[in-house]
Amino acid sequence: MSVSNPTLITFVIYIAAMVLIGFMAYRSTNNLSDYILGGRSLGSVVTALSAGASDMSGWLLMGLPGAIYMSGLSESWIAIGLIVGAYLNWLFVAGRLRVQTEHNGDALTLPDYFSSRFEDKSGLLRIISAVVILVFFTIYCASGIVAGARLFESTFGMSYETALWAGAAATIAYTFVGGFLAVSWTDTVQATLMIFALILTPIIVLLATGGVDTTFLAIEAKNPDNFNMLKNTTFIGIISLMGWGLGYFGQPHILARFMAADSVKSIAKARRISMTWMILCLGGTVAVGFFGIAYFSAHPEVAGPVTENHERVFIELAKLLFNPWIAGVLLSAILAAVMSTLSCQLLVCSSALTEDFYKTFLRKNASQIELVWVGRAMVLLVALIAIAMAANPENRVLGLVSYAWAGFGAAFGPVVLISVMWKGMTRNGALAGILVGAITVIVWKHFSLLGLYEIIPGFIFASLAIYFVSKLGAPTAGMVERFDAAEKDYNLNK
Template sequence: MVASTATFAMYFVAMVAIGLWVYKRTTSLSDFVLGGRQLNSWVAGLSANASDFSAWLLLGLPGAIYLSGLGEAWIAVGLAIGFAASWYLIAGRLRVYTERATDARNGGESNSLTLSSYLENRFGDHSGVLRGASAILILLFYLFYVASGLVAMGGLFEKVFDMPSAVAIIVGVSIVVLYTFLGGFLAVSYTDVIQAVMMWLALLVVPIVAIIVVMTDPSAGHEVDFGSMLGGVEGTNLGDALAPIAIISGLAWGIGYLGQPHILARFMGIRSAKAVPQAAVISVGWAVTAMALALLVGFTGVVFFDTPLEDAEQVFPSLISALMNPWVAGLLLAAILAAVMSTADSQLLVASSAITEDGYRAFVNREASPMKLVWISRAAVVGVAVAAAAIALSGNQTIMELVGYAWAGFGAGFGPVILLSLYWRKMNRGGALAGMVGGGATAVIWTELDARVMHTDLYAMVPAVVVSLIAIAVFNNLGRASQQMEDDFDRVDGEAKATV
C-alpha cells in the first residue's frame, strides 16, 4: 500500500507539474485546442497512441482475450490496419485542409480548430447546421467514451487501495481535469508522451516475467495447454473464432480510426504535413507492438491463474500484483492509470472545444476575446467531466461495452465523411450531413436493436458505415459543390501531394 501510494502520488505530481509548466503559454483558443499547431513528429505520434488506446489496451483487450480467447484478437488486427490507414490516408491531407480551406463565414484561409469547424469550411456551410450537428454528435459519444475511462479508473483504485469505486472515480477525474484545465492541448500532448512510454514498457515487462515463472517454476503447478489457452477461460471453440461474424466484427473496429476526433486532433496539431511520415512510423510501430503484447497478456493470464478471475478485465493488474514486488508493481499499476488518463484528458479537451468553438463562438459571440474563449473552454472541461462521471457512477457497463458504443458512433458518423471529404472533389454539404447523421444514428439504433431483438452479434460499425456511405451517395446528388469548394480542393490536393 505504501509503495503504490508513493508511486501514484509521484505520477500525479508529474502530470500536474506539466500542466503548470504550459499554463502561461496558453494565451488563445488555438493554443488551448491545438497547441498552436507546433507538435513535432515524436510528440504527435506518441500522443496519438496514448490518447487512443487508453484503458481498453491494458484492461479491455487483455480481459477479452483472457475470457473469450483468440476470437477477440480480430479486433487488434482490424485496429492495426485502421490505425495505419488513418495516418497514411488522412493525417497529411487533414493537416493541410484544416488550415487552407476558405472560411465559410469570413472568407480567407480558415485555420479550422475543430473537426466541426473543418466540416463547415470544407463544405461552405453558411447555415451552421453541419457544424452544430457534428458538435452534438461529438458531445454525445464522448460522454460515454470518457465514462469508460472513469469506470477503468474506479476499478484500478478499488483493487490497489481498496477504495470504493465511486470515490475513486471522483478522485481520478479531479486530477485529469486539473492538468487539462491548466494547460490544454500542450499539457495533454506532453503528458501523453510519458504515458505512452509507461504503457508500452508495462506491456513488455509483465508477460515476459509471467512466462518465465510459468516455464521455470514447476512448484507453481501451471499447466500449459495451448488449445485451452487459445479458447480463453470460457473455453470458446476455436471454430467460433473463425466464424465470419467474428472476423467481420473484429476487423470493422479498424474503420473507427477514420473518425475519432481526439486522434484527428493530433493530425491537425502536428507542425506541418511534412512531419507526418516520420510521426506515422513512430505511431504505427508503437501501436502494433503494444497490441501484440496486450494479446500476450491475456493468453498468459489464462495459463497463470488456476482459478478464473471474477473480473476478466482485471487480468493485467492481477498479474502485476502476483508477480512484482510492491515498488515495481506500483510503477506498473501507474502505467494503467496513465492509459486511462491519457485518453480521458484528450476526450475532455475535444468535447470542451466543441462547446466553445462550435457552440459559444460560432452561435453566441463571434467576437469573444482569446482569453475569454480559453476560460470558457476550461469551464467546459469541468462540465463534461461531471456529466461523464455521472454516467460512470450510474451503471455497471464494462469498459469494452462503453468503448465499443462510442467507437462505432464516431467511426460511422465521421469516418466515411472525413475520408471522402479529403479525396472527393464533388462532395457537398448534403452528402456530408446525411452521412454523418445516418451513420451516427445507425450505430446507436443497431446496438440497442441487436442486443434486445436480433442477437446477431454483428458489431454496429458494419451496418452504420454502410448506411453512412449510402446516405452520402444519395444525398450528394441533391446538391453540388461550389466553385470555391472545388478550388480549395485543388489547392489542398496539390499541396498534399507535394509533401509526400
C-alpha cells in the first residue's frame, strides 16, 4: 500500500473532514438534549438527509448491487418495499412523533417516550424497550464495523485486524466528541456523497458499455430472465422482500431524526427531500448492479474479483472506469454509508444507557455536563463491545442485520405507529406489543415457518396484541388529555 495512493489520500481527507465536523458540533453541545437530539434544532434538509443516510448502510453500495448483478431485477422488490415503508413512516409517524415526544415529558429516547406516554410508574416499559435496543443495536454496530473492515481490507490490502480499527476509529471519534449534531451534520455530507456516487457511476457504466440499447442487449444475451421481476420468485418471497418496508416504523435511529426536527412544519419539506434522495439512491444502486452485468460480460478479463464476490461490483466498476482520485471519492461513499449508520446506532445505544438506565435509576439529579460525559463513555463502551464481536471475521454478524431489522420493526413498529394514531392505547397494550413482536420474530426465525420474513407475522401479531390488550383496560384521563393536545398541535402546525 503506497502512501501516494490517491484512494488512500482521498479516504484520509474524507475521514479528517468528518472528525473536524465532530469538533465543530462539540462547541454546540451543552447538555444531554444537545448530545442525544441536537437540542431539537434540525432543519428540514438535515432532518431529511440524516434520516436517509442513517438508514442506508453498506448494503446500499455492496449488498443490493451484488444481488442485482447475480439475479437481475427480481431482487429489486426489496427496494420497492423500502420506498413504500419509508414514505408511510414519514407520512403517518414523523410529525406526530415529533409533537407527541414534546408533549410527553419532552422525551429524548423511545423508552423515555413510551414511559411518559403510558404513565409507566413501574419502569418496566422503559427497561424492556431499552434492553431490546441494546441487544439488537450492539449486533447492528458489529455488522457495520465488519462492513467497514471489509472495505479497508479489500481497498488497501490491510490485515483484517488493522482494517477493523481503521474503519471504526473515525466514526467513534466524531460520535464521541460531537454527539447527535456531529452525527446529523456528517450524515448530510455522507448522503450527498452517496447520491453523487450512485447517479454518476451507472451513467459512466452505461457509456462504457455502448449506450442503453447495447447495454440492454448484452444483459439479455447473458440471461433473458435478468429483466423478469418474477424470476425464481414466489408470492411469499415477494411479500417477504416487500415486508422490509414495515421495519421503518420501529427503527430507533431513524425515529430519532423525527424527534429532533426543529418543528412539525419542517417535516413535510423533509419528507419530499428524503424520498427524492432515497428513490434516486435506490434507482442508482439497482442500475449499478444491472449495468454491471453488461460491462463484465464484455470484459471477462477483469471480472475475476466480482465473480469471486458479487458484492464488489460497485468497488470494481469505480476502480476500472474512473480516474484514481474520482474512484477514491466514489469508494468513500461506501465508507460514508457504513459510518452514517454505525454512528447513529452507537448514539442510540449511548442514549438508552445514559437516559434510560444511568439517569433514571442511578443518578436522578446528575448535572447536564455529567450526563453528556456519561453519554460519551457509553459510546466508547458499546463501540468496544461491537469491535470485540466483529473481531472474528468468520462471525456471521452481517447475516444478523435482517434479524435485527425485523426485531425492531416488530417490537417497536406497531407500538410507535399505534401510539401516535390511537388515544385508546394503554400501557399494558404497549407492553404486550413489544413482547409479542419480539417473541414472534425470534420463534418465527428459529422455525423458518412458511419461508416468510419474520417481520410480517411479528408486526401483525404485535398490532393485534396492542389492540386487544388495550381494550381490556382504558387509558387514564392524563394520557388522553396529552394525546389530544399533541394531536391538536400537530394539526395546527403540519
